[in-house]
Amino acid sequence: MEELFKAIAVAITSAFKHTLVGIPAGYVAGFNYLEVVLYTFIGGTLGIIFFVYSARGVKNLYVKYLESRNKKPRKFTKMNRFIVKIKQRFGLYGLALITPPIISVPVGAMIAASIYRDKKRVLVFMIGGVVFWSFLGAAIVEPIQQLYQFIAGK
Numbered sequence: 001m002e003e004l005f006k007a008i009a010v011a012i013t014s015a016f017k018h019t020l021v022g023i024p025a026g027y028v029a030g031f032n033y034l035e036v037v038l039y040t041f042i043g044g045t046l047g048i049i050f051f052v053y054s055a056r057g058v059k060n061l062y063v064k065y066l067e068s069r070n071k072k073p074r075k076f077t078k079m080n081r082f083i084v085k086i087k088q089r090f091g092l093y094g095l096a097l098i099t100p101p102i103i104s105v106p107v108g109a110m111i112a113a114s115i116y117r118d119k120k121r122v123l124v125f126m127i128g129g130v131v132f133w134s135f136l137g138a139a140i141v142e143p144i145q146q147l148y149q150f151i152a153g154k
Contacts, residue, residue: 010039013025014026015044015047016104018047018101026040041134047105047109048123051109052122052126093125096125
């Protein structure tokens with residue numbers, strides 16, 4: 001039962017901050033390489049699905065919030081410029097690759113969902129990025145974890 005709770009914790013962590021927090025958390029929980037890949041993949045994928053499909057609702061809530069304060073949403077903000085730069089420089093491919101390790105799953109998924117209309121295409125590419133980083137991130141962190149255990153004498 002304890003293993004199940006650890007797996008769920010790693011998956012939930014990966015749904016928000018996949019590569020830099022979720023993968024090390026998997027090794028700290030005591031999972032092996034394939035388990036870390038599996039649990040971070042599941043968590044990242046569920047996070048992508050949730051945030052892609054909730055992006056429109058979050059945006060609508062934000063607009064209603066602004067309207068309740070008698071403010072209009074600004075067209076040209078630093079965030080909007082950042083989103084346009086990402087789209088122009090990287091496209092969906094690049095966004096999918098930089099989301100898990102750099103941007104974070106919620107922000108990357110919402111940016112992709114707001115830029116691109118085809119949600120199925122967004123899901124395929126974003127999940128592809130999660131798969132890529134689950135394998136690569138776990139492969140990078142595993143030797144570091146083993147070195148730490150060797151030095152700690154475990």
